[in-house]
Amino acid sequence: xxxxxxxxxxxxxxxxxxxxxxxxxxxxxxxxxxxxxxxxxxxxxxxxxxxxxxxxxxxxxxxxxxxxxxxxxxxxxxxxxxxxxxxxxxxxxxxxxxxxxxxxxxxxxxxxxxxxxxxxxxxxxxxxxxxxxxxxxxxxxxxxxxxxxxxxxxxxxxxxxxxxxxxxxxxxxxxxxxxxxxxxxxxxxxxxxxxxxxxxxxxxxxxxxxxxxxxxxxxxxxxxxxxxxxxxxxxxxxxxxxxxxxxxxxxxxxxxxxxxxxxxxxxxxxxxxxxxxxxxxxxxxxxxxxx
Numbered sequence: 001x002x003x004x005x006x007x008x009x010x011x012x013x014x015x016x017x018x019x020x021x022x023x024x025x026x027x028x029x030x031x032x033x034x035x036x037x038x039x040x041x042x043x044x045x046x047x048x049x050x051x052x053x054x055x056x057x058x059x060x061x062x063x064x065x066x067x068x069x070x071x072x073x074x075x076x077x078x079x080x081x082x083x084x085x086x087x088x089x090x091x092x093x094x095x096x097x098x099x100x101x102x103x104x105x106x107x108x109x110x111x112x113x114x115x116x117x118x119x120x121x122x123x124x125x126x127x128x129x130x131x132x133x134x135x136x137x138x139x140x141x142x143x144x145x146x147x148x149x150x151x152x153x154x155x156x157x158x159x160x161x162x163x164x165x166x167x168x169x170x171x172x173x174x175x176x177x178x179x180x181x182x183x184x185x186x187x188x189x190x191x192x193x194x195x196x197x198x199x200x201x202x203x204x205x206x207x208x209x210x211x212x213x214x215x216x217x218x219x220x221x222x223x224x225x226x227x228x229x230x231x232x233x234x235x236x237x238x239x240x241x242x243x244x245x246x247x248x249x250x251x252x253x254x255x256x257x258x259x260x261x262x263x264x265x266x267x268x269x270x271x272x273x274x275x276x277x278x279x280x281x282x283x284x285x286x287x288x289x290x291x
Contacts, residue, residue, distance in 0.1 A: 003075055005039040006068040008032050009047060013065050016055045091278030092121040096132035096144040099224035100200065101265065104243035105290060106145065113285045120278045126223075128197040133157065136268060142279035145286065147199040148264040159268040160283070162290040166242045167203065167261035171252035172234040182258040184211040190218035190236035192227050199263070200224075204239045207261055265290070 011021035012032070022029040040047050047061035057065065081090070097106050102124065110122060125135065129146040133154050136144045148161055169186070171177050186208060193215075194201045201220075208215040218236030222229075228248060231238050241263065245253050267286045269275055275283070 001039065001042055003071070005035050006071055008035050009039060009061075010065065010068050010072060012036065012048065012055065013057055013061065013068075018055065086277060088117045088277060088281055089119045091117075091119070091276060092123065093276075093278050093282045094123045094125065094140070094142045095282065096125045096127060096135055096141045096146070098129055098132070098146060098198070098200075099126055099194075100241045100244050101145050102126050103224055104241065104246070105265070109286060109289045112289065113282055116285075117278070117281065120281075122282075128195075129199045130197055133268065136270065139270075142269065142276060143283055143286075144268045146266060146268060148266040149199060154268075157268045157270060158272065159266045160287060161264055161266045162286060164262050164264045167200075167239050167256060167263060168242050168245065169237055169254045169256055170228070170231050170240055170245055170248075171237045171254075172231060173250040173252065175252040177252040177254040179254060180257045181254045182211075183207050183256055183261070184213075184258065186215070186237070187211070187213040188216060191215050192222070192230045192236045192238040193217050193220040194224065194227055195221045200240070203261065203263065207239070207256075207259070210259075 008021065008025060008027070011025050012018055015021045015024065018033055018036075019029050022032045025032065036047065043060065043064075045060040046058050047064060049056045049058055083089075106124070110124070113120075114122065125132070125141060127135070129144075129149075132141065132144040132146050135141045136157060137154055148159060169177065169181050191204065193204065205215060219230050224240070224244060227238050227240065228244065228251070230236065231251060232248070239256065239261065245251055267283055269279065269283060272280075
């Protein structure tokens with residue numbers, strides 16, 4: 001029993017006319033008649049009573065008709081769903097991103113993508129780069145916007161570098177900061193730290209230790225938004241990505257030198273063949289907007 005045979009059967013059942021049904025389905029009348037006979041042979045019973053000038057359903061045909069109609073409706077719905085996904089009219093993207101990227105880069109990209117593909121659902125999961133990589137490997141995310149250094153432990157992931165930005169020192173509002181601050185000058189400066197597991201915390205600790213001292217921690221354990229609020233409240237200074245200070249002009253900002261601290265941002269995913277069309281489209285949006 002084939003879908004096309006059921007389509008022919010339903011057309012004849014509804015029109016009670018082989019020639020008219022053939023015209024409606026775009027097939028020749030002999031071809032339709034042949035397929036109906038093949039269907040009857042496969043079922044082992046006639047479906048139509050062919051009287052001169054009239055075609056009637058047999059009891060077997062009456063029994064088959066509602067099932068055939070439902071099957072054709074389901075097939076049409078399935079084809080439409082696939083076409084919607086293939087045409088990016090439907091779908092879902094599960095995106096992971098670090099707090100600083102959620103605060104800095106992501107809103108504009110999400111807006112542009114949603115405007116282009118309004119039928120695709122977007123799920124954003126916020127966490128540190130290491131945890132995002134684990135979620136990506138486990139199949140709980142489609143894409144992860146992260147710090148590239150965190151991807152080196154996962155050789156089975158594909159990462160595209162998007163941009164490199166500087167890390168800067170921020171201080172409380174109206175606090176006087178030099179334009180440039182050597183990392184070694186932070187040896188007695190109380191710092192606000194993100195919680196464990198965030199690449200930014202590891203980068204800050206490493207920079208201080210390379211300069212020969214352990215950082216003085218004033219407050220620790222927050223997300224990026226909390227870190228910035230603590231700095232605004234005067235609890236200490238913090239090393240943060242340059243992008244997050246754009247919307248906080250009240251903070252004092254200085255470039256870090258000796259050495260200059262940077263981070264490279266990338267988008268990671270599993271093998272290309274494992275990606276959905278929606279995920280590929282969002283990856284391309286990120287590359288177009290940030291690369």
